[in-house]
Amino acid sequence: MASGGTGGTLGVAVIGTGRMGADHVRRLHEVTNGARVAAVVDIDAERVKRIADGIEGCSAYTDPAAAMAADGVDAVLIASPGPAHEAALLTAFGHDLPVLCEKPLTPGPASALRILEAEQRLGHRRLQVGFMRRYDAEYTQLKSLLETGRLGRPLMLHNRHRNVSAPPGFTSEMLISDSVVHEMDITRWLLGQEITAVTVLKPTPSGNAPQGVQDPQLVLFETSGGAIVDVEINVNCGFGYQVQAEVVCERGTARIGDGHALVTNTAGHWGGTIAQDFVERFEDAYDRQMQAWVDATRRGEVTGPSAWDGYATTAIVEAGIRAQKEGGRIEVDLLPRPPFYN
Incomplete structure (x- = not known):
């Protein structure tokens, strides 16, 4: 790593410049301190060249x-489609580069385990998985409150996850793999328990x-600590984007x-606004x-959600899709957990 471990400006290669990747490029270039976009990668050569041309010192590639x-x-941010993550991660590990990888870590548990094994062979963590809700101010406040023990043991967690509309091609299975996956991770993080069914x-x-x-x-989760968790997932609600949680x-x-x-009162009405998307x-x-x-x-250093967290959610997603298709309760x-991730 040329400068990442010495306190210099971190040169980041962003792989994938779709909606999420392009937003990360903007964030690194305009918002984040201590980093610069050194390279952008996409199979669309024209698009990636346009992006690189707008950033001084940035190079365009079609090959990660x-x-x-x-x-x-010095580091890699992976925002390409999930099926491409494994190859990119293994290549990054081959260069011993730190990685921030958007969820999912990989499409399934078998490939996720290969990533865990590869990282453990390095002998040190290099990977953080992009479960960004852990960085949301309200979720971090709720986590801190639960850790004080003032409310006692968590018994139930109610979640609501609503989108205005799903993009074209969104399937029933994707409600679990692309949407409820966030509640899977945040449940494990908030409660400090694994999801068992x-x-x-x-x-x-x-x-x-x-x-x-x-x-x-x-969607109902059972946890290793005896809590019951429910998730209302509604990706075509029509009125806004809402993510809410209540712990009992x-x-x-x-x-x-x-x-x-912000709540307004005007002309015989009161109310506020509802966000329209996750961004x-x-x-x-x-x-x-x-x-x-x-x-x-x-x-x-490497902090934040680990490869183990990424693997755990793939296992839960697998159980969730089986439960969706077969009906009934499916154990995860x-x-x-390897000692490496303790």
Whole structure:
């Protein structure tokens, strides 16, 4: 690593410049301190060249391996589609480069385990997985409250996850793999417990849902500590983007996500606004996540969600999709956590 471990400006190669990747390029270039966009990679050569041309000192590539081998690249941000993650991660490990990888770590548990094994062979952590809700101010406040023990033991966690509409090609399975995956990670993080079983209940589909898409769904988790967690996932609600959580403990409850920072009263009405997409709702969390990753990398450290967290969610997703298709309760097949990730 040319400068990442010495406190110098971190040169980052961003792999994938779709909606999320392009937003990360902007964030690194305009918002984050201590880092610069050294390279951008995409199969669309024209698009990646346009992006690179707008950033001084940035080079454009269509091959991730070439970008990672380039001078001035100290770290990698992977925002390409999930099926491409494994190859990019293994290449990054081959160069011993720190990586921030958007979820999913990989599409399934088998490939995720290969990533765990490869990182352990390095002998030190290099990977952080992009579960950005852990950096959201409300979620971190809720986590801190639970850790004080003032409310007693968590018994239940209620979650609501609503999108205005799903993008074209969004399937019933993607409600679990692309949306509820966030609740899988945040449940494990908030409660400090593993998810041991999943049940999926499916009401009559909404008239807003595309033909053949089972939306909404109610997903139930059981945890290793005896808590029960429910997730209302509704990706075609039509009115806004909402992520809300309420934890029920022995001596009280706590709720986040109501979005009541600004309430207006005018002309016989009161109310506020509802975010329209995840980028708007979690912009600050993405900013915090990026700055924390850059700061840790420049110190020569790796913090945040680990490859183990990425693997655990793939195992839970696998159980969730089985529960969705087969009905009933499906236990999560999760290997014991390696000491490397304790």
